[in-house]
Amino acid sequence: xxTVAGVMDNEELYRLHxxxxxxxATGLVGPFDAADVVTDACLKAFESHNWGxxxxxxxxxxxxxxxxxxxxHRRTLARRLREVKAATPESVPAPxxxxxxxxxxNRLSVQQRAAVYLTYWEDLTPEKVAERMGVSVGSVKRxxxxxxxxxxxxxx
Amino acid sequence: xSDEKMKDLMARVVEMAPxxxxxxEETVTLSPRPARRSMRPVLVFAAAAAAVLLxxxxxxxxxxxxxxxxxxxxxxxxxxxxxxxxxxTTALPEEQVTMQVVVYLTQEPENSLQGNPALVPVRVFxxxxxxxxxxxxALRALVGPTLVPPPGLGxxxxxxxxxxxxxxxxxxxxxxxxxxxLEGAGGFLADVTMLNQLIWTASQGSPDVGVxxxxxxxxxxxxxxxGLLLDTVFTRDYFLTELNNVVVTTPIGPESTEISGIANVxxxxxxxxxxxxxGEVVEGDFTMVTCGTGCWGSFTIxxxxxxxxxxxxxxxxxxxxxxGEPTNVVVVPIPEDEQGVWxx
Numbered sequence: 001x002x003t004v005a006g007v008m009d010n011e012e013l014y015r016l017h018x019x020x021x022x023x024x025a026t027g028l029v030g031p032f033d034a035a036d037v038v039t040d041a042c043l044k045a046f047e048s049h050n051w052g053x054x055x056x057x058x059x060x061x062x063x064x065x066x067x068x069x070x071x072x073h074r075r076t077l078a079r080r081l082r083e084v085k086a087a088t089p090e091s092v093p094a095p096x097x098x099x100x101x102x103x104x105x106n107r108l109s110v111q112q113r114a115a116v117y118l119t120y121w122e123d124l125t126p127e128k129v130a131e132r133m134g135v136s137v138g139s140v141k142r143x144x145x146x147x148x149x150x151x152x153x154x155x156x
Numbered sequence: 157x158s159d160e161k162m163k164d165l166m167a168r169v170v171e172m173a174p175x176x177x178x179x180x181e182e183t184v185t186l187s188p189r190p191a192r193r194s195m196r197p198v199l200v201f202a203a204a205a206a207a208v209l210l211x212x213x214x215x216x217x218x219x220x221x222x223x224x225x226x227x228x229x230x231x232x233x234x235x236x237x238x239x240x241x242x243x244x245t246t247a248l249p250e251e252q253v254t255m256q257v258v259v260y261l262t263q264e265p266e267n268s269l270q271g272n273p274a275l276v277p278v279r280v281f282x283x284x285x286x287x288x289x290x291x292x293x294a295l296r297a298l299v300g301p302t303l304v305p306p307p308g309l310g311x312x313x314x315x316x317x318x319x320x321x322x323x324x325x326x327x328x329x330x331x332x333x334x335x336x337x338l339e340g341a342g343g344f345l346a347d348v349t350m351l352n353q354l355i356w357t358a359s360q361g362s363p364d365v366g367v368x369x370x371x372x373x374x375x376x377x378x379x380x381x382x383g384l385l386l387d388t389v390f391t392r393d394y395f396l397t398e399l400n401n402v403v404v405t406t407p408i409g410p411e412s413t414e415i416s417g418i419a420n421v422x423x424x425x426x427x428x429x430x431x432x433x434x435g436e437v438v439e440g441d442f443t444m445v446t447c448g449t450g451c452w453g454s455f456t457i458x459x460x461x462x463x464x465x466x467x468x469x470x471x472x473x474x475x476x477x478x479x480g481e482p483t484n485v486v487v488v489p490i491p492e493d494e495q496g497v498w499x500x
Contacts, residue, residue: 011179018176026173027166035177043180054251063254067281070499101168109494120159121166134254134283139495146494151165152157 010046013057018042021065027117028069028110030102041065062132070110104154108147111135115143116151256497257282257294258407260356261309262349265400266485273349274400274486275356276309279407279497291329291358292322298357306489306498308469312341312349320372322358328366328389329358335371340380347380348398355390363405366391396452401484402426402472408488409496410464415457415488421474424448426455427482433467466492 018038025034025041041064045051054060105113111133118129119140126144130137157165258277265271282297284290297303299317320332331354340347358367366389369376376386404417419426427442439460447453464470468490473482491498 014179018179022176023170023173027169031172031174035174039177039180046180050252056251060251063252067254070281070493070497097172098168101165102172104165105169111493111495111497116162117166117169120162121170135256139256148157148162151162155157155161155165 013061014042017058017061021061023121024062024114024117025065025069027105027121028066028113030105031097037065037068041068044068059132063134066110066114066133069114100155104151107150107154109143111139112143112147112150115140116147119144251286252283253286253293254281254283255290255293256280256495257290257297258357258360259294259298259303260353260360261305261311262353263309263400263486271484272345272398272400273312274484275352275403276486276488277356277360277405277407278306278309278491279409279495280499281497289322289324289329291324291361292319294357294360295319295322295331295354298353304499306491308487308489311353312346313353314339314341314350327362327364328368330368330370331358332370332373333376337369337371338377338379342381344380344382345398347382347384348395351379351390352395352399355394356392359392363392393452396420400486402474402486404472404486404488407496408464408470409491410466410494411461412459412464412496413461415459415470415472416455417472418452418454419445419472419474420448420450420452421445421484422449422477424453425474426457427473427475428457429471430459430463431469431471432463432465438463438465438468464490466490 021038021041022034025037028034029037041061044067045057045061045064051060108116114133115129118124118132119126124132126137126140130140133140256279258279259282260275260277263274263276265273280297280303282293282300284293284296296319298311299313299319301315303311305311314336317336318334320334322332323330341350354369355367359365368389369386371377378384379386401421402417402419404415406412406414406416408415415428417426424445424447425442426445428440429437430439432438441457443455443457445453445455459470470488470490471482471485472488473485475481476483490496493499
């Protein structure tokens with residue numbers, strides 16, 4: 001049964017995890033669309049038919065953010081970067097953007113970005129990363145190896 | 157790149173993170189949906205029977221004329237509960253786990269008078285309750301409303317179809333469908349193509365396993381427009397005659413190194429072309445099939461992933477002995493995603 005208390009719980013839960021989810025989304029889609037991804041993901045999760053039965057809401061929200069982020073075409077970030085580069089300084093309402101870093105990250109697949117973020121920012125083991133992403137440990141290791149190689153080439 | 161540099165990179169990414177957005181207020185006015193699973197017919201029947209009993213019970217008890225045998229009140233509702241064993245389906249979620257799965261989509265033949273629909277495996281995201289077989293996630297992704305077929309591909313499965321559950325029994329995958337499944341897909345070929353999609357998707361773990369269908373936990377009745385009987389264990393070769401003569405069995409992505417499949421083609425020769433996103437042929441060659449001209453054999457093509465450009469395509473076919481024209485062409489689009497996953 002759905003009650004106001006249940007809705008309040010969502011809000012409380014959201015307040016608890018919104019910052020880390022936004023960071024995660026930034027790692028996946030860049031800073032421009034991170035907030036939208038988090039909002040979409042949370043709406044999707046809260047409206048999910050099985051939301052009330054979820055044992056680990058935090059893990060579920062992470063997976064939903066990942067799922068929503070994969071729907072974001074990687075060119076979206078590329079387009080945003082082009083806009084940033086083309087914009088005059090006055091027209092940029094300017095979050096501090098490290099274009100080089102974002103351009104390098106943009107060359108990774110969303111899966112690689114997720115593996116890198118969860119491994120190097122959240123310090124999760126490959127097993128935990130695999131669990132968070134819903135893929136095998138082998139996949140995580142492959143994502144990491146390719147991401148490191150590609151980033152090494154791009155940022156050397 | 158060293159771990160320190162990777163950590164530093166992530167720190168720089170996180171530094172760019174914007175403020176967390178406000179709580180999505182719309183949810184305050186929304187009630188989270190009740191479980192989407194509609195009541196199954198037997199449960200509806202049970203509920204109806206229970207309701208009838210509840211209404212009838214006072215009348216029976218207080219009828220007073222002895223005309224109604226009191227024993228009637230103790231007769232259990234005629235609910236065929238045994239037809240839905242608890243193990244018949246994988247119960248709907250606890251927690252859903254999202255994973256990459258392979259689903260078999262269809263491609264219409266270029267000339268419907270000369271060929272049958274092709275099956276094309278594509279990698280998508282699917283989800284299933286934690287601990288459920290991966291194939292359940294695949295089947296639910298295949299029939300689910302969120303599947304968006306890649307360019308040139310489609311599905312014979314009507315909208316609104318549902319897979320209730322899956323059980324793995326030794327070398328058989330039992331797929332429990334909702335009753336709507338028995339209506340088929342609208343015509344014999346579409347009916348069989350839908351079965352092929354389900355069978356090939358359900359047997360992706362091992363092409364030799366069989367697939368058996370149940371409907372609501374019970375043996376299925378006649379299926380589709382021709383009333384096909386489904387009281388058997390299907391393998392991938394069961395409906396081969398209704399498929400294109402070239403079938404690809406490996407999903408293709410920008411990092412694929414080989415493409416496998418089966419074919420029944422003239423002189424056991426499958427030709428292929430790799431085209432870039434502009435449609436230019438960047439490689440064309442042929443390979444031998446293990447059996448040909450009247451029999452099905454398998455083939456594997458080694459490819460250079462550098463040639464597999466996102467937005468491009470791989471075309472497989474055989475050349476007609478009459479005019480050399482590509483025949484039974486299968487066109488497999490190459491996704492953007494490095495792992496070959498199509499968004500869904």
